[in-house]
Amino acid sequence: MNRTLKIHCLAIAVALIAGGAVAQQFPPLTISGTSLTCAVSYDSARQVYRYAYTINAPSTNLAPVVGFHLDLAGKSARTQLDPTLQNNIVRRDNKQPATTIPVGIIVPDPGIWRAGITPGGQFYIYSRKGLMDVPAGAAQGGIVIESHQPPGLRTVRFHPSTRAWNTIIDALPLGTELENPPNGRDYIATTTAIGPADLTDADFYSGGGQQPAEVNKFLRYTAPLDNRVKLPAGTTSYTVVVLYGTTIVPSTFQATLSGVDITSQFHPAPGGADAVTIPINGTTKLHLSVDGTKSSGGKGTDSDTLTFLP
Amino acid sequence: MSKPLVVAVLAVCAIASIAAADEKPDRGTFKTRPGSTTQYQVPKAQAEGEAAQSGRPHMAPNYAAVQQPQLMRYRSESDYPDYNRGFNGSGLAVAENGIARRSDWAIGIQTGTIRGGGCFPSNVNDDSSPCLTEAVAGGGTRTIYKERERWIFRISYIDPSVSNAAERNIGFPGIFAGLEGDDMLDYVRTTERGHSCFGFYIYYCDTYGIDLDYITGSVRAFKPDCTMKTAAGYKAQIFYQFSRYKSTDTIPPGATEWEPATIPATTTRLEQPGRVIWTRNFQLGVGENALSISGAGIVNPSVESNTAYNTVAPTIAAGTSTVTVSSFDCVAIPNVAFTITRELLDKAGHDHVAANDPPLDEVNSLASYSGTTDSTGRWTTTLTAGRIAGSNSYKATAPNLLGQPFTTSAYVATTGFTGMIDPGVGTLDTDIRYTGNTEGSGLNHPGNHYGSPELHQFVREMATMYQIEADPADRGSLGLNDMSIILGGLFDIDGNWSPSHFRHRFGTDCDIDRRVLGPSGLVFLDQDTLQNIVEMNLDGIFLHEGGNRMHVQVPEYMVGDILLREAR
Numbered sequence: 001m002n003r004t005l006k007i008h009c010l011a012i013a014v015a016l017i018a019g020g021a022v023a024q025q026f027p028p029l030t031i032s033g034t035s036l037t038c039a040v041s042y043d044s045a046r047q048v049y050r051y052a053y054t055i056n057a058p059s060t061n062l063a064p065v066v067g068f069h070l071d072l073a074g075k076s077a078r079t080q081l082d083p084t085l086q087n088n089i090v091r092r093d094n095k096q097p098a099t100t101i102p103v104g105i106i107v108p109d110p111g112i113w114r115a116g117i118t119p120g121g122q123f124y125i126y127s128r129k130g131l132m133d134v135p136a137g138a139a140q141g142g143i144v145i146e147s148h149q150p151p152g153l154r155t156v157r158f159h160p161s162t163r164a165w166n167t168i169i170d171a172l173p174l175g176t177e178l179e180n181p182p183n184g185r186d187y188i189a190t191t192t193a194i195g196p197a198d199l200t201d202a203d204f205y206s207g208g209g210q211q212p213a214e215v216n217k218f219l220r221y222t223a224p225l226d227n228r229v230k231l232p233a234g235t236t237s238y239t240v241v242v243l244y245g246t247t248i249v250p251s252t253f254q255a256t257l258s259g260v261d262i263t264s265q266f267h268p269a270p271g272g273a274d275a276v277t278i279p280i281n282g283t284t285k286l287h288l289s290v291d292g293t294k295s296s297g298g299k300g301t302d303s304d305t306l307t308f309l310p
Numbered sequence: 311m312s313k314p315l316v317v318a319v320l321a322v323c324a325i326a327s328i329a330a331a332d333e334k335p336d337r338g339t340f341k342t343r344p345g346s347t348t349q350y351q352v353p354k355a356q357a358e359g360e361a362a363q364s365g366r367p368h369m370a371p372n373y374a375a376v377q378q379p380q381l382m383r384y385r386s387e388s389d390y391p392d393y394n395r396g397f398n399g400s401g402l403a404v405a406e407n408g409i410a411r412r413s414d415w416a417i418g419i420q421t422g423t424i425r426g427g428g429c430f431p432s433n434v435n436d437d438s439s440p441c442l443t444e445a446v447a448g449g450g451t452r453t454i455y456k457e458r459e460r461w462i463f464r465i466s467y468i469d470p471s472v473s474n475a476a477e478r479n480i481g482f483p484g485i486f487a488g489l490e491g492d493d494m495l496d497y498v499r500t501t502e503r504g505h506s507c508f509g510f511y512i513y514y515c516d517t518y519g520i521d522l523d524y525i526t527g528s529v530r531a532f533k534p535d536c537t538m539k540t541a542a543g544y545k546a547q548i549f550y551q552f553s554r555y556k557s558t559d560t561i562p563p564g565a566t567e568w569e570p571a572t573i574p575a576t577t578t579r580l581e582q583p584g585r586v587i588w589t590r591n592f593q594l595g596v597g598e599n600a601l602s603i604s605g606a607g608i609v610n611p612s613v614e615s616n617t618a619y620n621t622v623a624p625t626i627a628a629g630t631s632t633v634t635v636s637s638f639d640c641v642a643i644p645n646v647a648f649t650i651t652r653e654l655l656d657k658a659g660h661d662h663v664a665a666n667d668p669p670l671d672e673v674n675s676l677a678s679y680s681g682t683t684d685s686t687g688r689w690t691t692t693l694t695a696g697r698i699a700g701s702n703s704y705k706a707t708a709p710n711l712l713g714q715p716f717t718t719s720a721y722v723a724t725t726g727f728t729g730m731i732d733p734g735v736g737t738l739d740t741d742i743r744y745t746g747n748t749e750g751s752g753l754n755h756p757g758n759h760y761g762s763p764e765l766h767q768f769v770r771e772m773a774t775m776y777q778i779e780a781d782p783a784d785r786g787s788l789g790l791n792d793m794s795i796i797l798g799g800l801f802d803i804d805g806n807w808s809p810s811h812f813r814h815r816f817g818t819d820c821d822i823d824r825r826v827l828g829p830s831g832l833v834f835l836d837q838d839t840l841q842n843i844v845e846m847n848l849d850g851i852f853l854h855e856g857g858n859r860m861h862v863q864v865p866e867y868m869v870g871d872i873l874l875r876e877a878r
Binding site: 066118119178186 | 616620779811839845847849852858
């Protein structure tokens with residue numbers, strides 16, 4: 001490398017301002033309000049959960065969203081390319097840990113979208129050359145993951161586009177080296193989203209209440225993990241993740257939210273799951289019940305009330 | 311029975327057992343007995359059973375038949391000769407009144423060629439006297455030959471601080487503990503089957519019909535221990551005797567079997583078996599590590615600038631180590647005052663065109679450079695790494711260690727990330743090229759493509775994916791510019807020991823050229839595609855640098871593993 005000029009960001013700013021430049025140097029790329037909503041459905045015939053994702057970029061975002069990483073770390077070693085799971089892209093990933101949860105990947109347009117699994121075991125998706133970066137105030141859906149694993153809460157990281165910086169940096173003389181160059185990772189937005197999880201009994205909340213214990217497993221939850229949930233001030237919604245027992249009778253399922261019937265928002269199926277976002281308006285009570293068959297052959301009813309306290 | 315006789319009997323027993331095995335010894339080597347340190351080097355011709363040139367007759371007494379006798383100190387077992395492997399040893403010769411160390415693995419007498427045979431002198435005390443002749447019946451004379459010869463090797467000690475102190479034999483070990491004594495080599499002019507041969511080899515001389523009139527080397531040694539005084543008064547000697555009589559002869563009344571005659575032992579002196587043909591007086595000194603300095607060999611340099619790994623290691627703390635100065639020689643030597651000196655030993659990849667040295671503190675430093683050992687003979691301080699890779703050498707010097715000045719062996723402390731590699735660009739690595747300073751000489755940093763294995767794998771995967779994802783017109787081999795120098799640490803491009811290349815410190819970063827080399831030459835790289843590959847496909851770090859160049863770093867989750875290996 002040729003002789004390097006050591007230039008600090010402040011010095012650059014001073015130089016450009018002195019030269020008449022008025023643009024703010026390395027503008028922030030905040031995208032902290034970005035969320036990933038997920039609609040979970042269950043294909044009983046294939047015993048496959050489908051996770052349909054939508055990236056929601058709020059109008060407060062200061063940069064487009066390039067894509068996201070979703071944690072798929074699991075607990076058990078499995079064959080990574082599962083032929084029973086659908087893909088519409090060419091899968092080239094083969095370096096991830098064997099304990100990564102295997103998934104199928106379906107993108108809106110395989111010609112534009114790139115997706116796969118990182119060597120660290122994270123699902124990634126982005127659009128080629130930033131063609132479908134999600135601007136502030138927009139949403140991008142059509143991203144589907146298939147898995148044999150039920151839903152749980154996973155970590156998701158959204159990446160901002162750094163294009164706003166590139167023009168500034170590229171204008172610097174060849175050989176310029178910044179001591180602390182701007183790093184897009186400083187603006188990665190990390191949150192949680194629904195995704196396939198490698199769960200054991202200990203990871204579920206049964207809702208409590210019924211005897212024998214097997215009846216309590218007709219309805220289990222990975223969110224919430226208690227029947228009384230204290231929510232942060234200002235919370236307006238909550239996503240309940242419910243897993244249905246394998247012997248439930250779907251037609252007996254009922255759901256009310258603070259007394260209002262919302263049964264239709266759920267899709268009960270033996271062995272299936274739902275992730276349903278409910279509005280929070282003051283103290284909110286969600287009541288779910290379903291009948292199922294016990295191992296003895298008799299019937300039982302699992303009835304749970306979940307209380308959300310804003 | 312005197313000690314020499316004990317040794318002789320043991321040697322005979324050993325030879326008998328070897329004879330029973332009916333195997334010829336390895337070429338060129340013979341050990342006299344199990345547990346012995348004695349080895350003889352037999353000439354190649356005899357060892358291979360060839361008819362060797364006989365040494366007979368030597369028409370001179372041959373007193374000076376031991377060539378190059380030396381008192382040697384062997385600091386470790388690996389220094390001791392192993393003639394069987396063609397190794398003549400790497401001991402250190404001790405001069406007259408010189409010092410051997412109590413820490414030595416062994417101290418011994420090593421020789422070159424020893425030759426047997428020759429006529430019996432007319433004056434047994436005169437080397438230059440003519441051969442003895444005697445009249446024979448019927449007229450005429452016959453020359454008398456030495457029928458037997460023997461060389462006795464001895465190391466003894468007389469305590470000079472005690473008047474009339476008794477001389478004590480301290481070498482060489484027998485097969486039984488506590489039977490330290492002389493070591494003897496003997497020679498016979500005529501064996502039962504008519505061959506001339508050294509005693510340890512008679513079975514083979516007679517079995518294979520060969521003569522062995524000389525050996526090309528010999529060694530025997532003892533191991534000093536803590537019971538031996540560190541003082542003068544030690545002496546190594548070689549005695550020599552010869553006899554005109556065979557062992558089966560009857561010694562005529564009034565005749566002396568061995569010449570020169572053995573002087574019997576007294577209450578304060580050992581017997582003297584014949585004439586002393588070589589002597590070396592020496593002292594036994596304290597062990598080489600009577601004063602020592604030690605600590606970790608490697609510590610990692612500090613990285614004070616932002617690494618971009620904000621969670622795992624935004625900066626890297628300097629490695630540290632406890633450095634100990636110990637005064638101990640068989641027992642603790644308390645209260646030894648000393649000072650520590652430091653000098654630069656290696657610049658670890660910095661080959662600055664302006665051949666200057668780094669500030670030594672920027673390599674590594676001690677919290678204190680002088681002290682006094684405590685009652686247990688210990689003193690400690692802390693070594694702290696700087697930000698520049700390299701090696702400093704530390705030595706402690708005591709002006710008075712048991713009455714003598716003493717300087718330790720060097721303790722070398724290397725600052726660096728030592729697990730980095732440069733695998734080079736192989737013929738199959740068609741997706742990458744090394745660029746930047748690649749000439750290898752005449753540069754400030756000839757090796758600038760060192761990195762963690764994770765980084766080398768990362769850039770290869772990145773380059774492979776780029777060939778898949780980029781538009782055909784944008785494809786080509788990626789130019790990999792600077793990574794880290796050999797042991798990492800400060801990468802001062804200008805060779806002035808000041809920071810630049812702020813993140814190229816521990817093998818996680820690589821600069822990428824702005825143009826790829828495609829089929830039609832250099833074309834600009836598609837930065838958007840590469841950025842997505844680095845950040846999304848590989849979860850790494852991608853930074854734009856001035857002039858359209860780029861900088862990539864391995865994923866943060868890899869850095870924990872790298873630092874587990876490298877931080878010390």
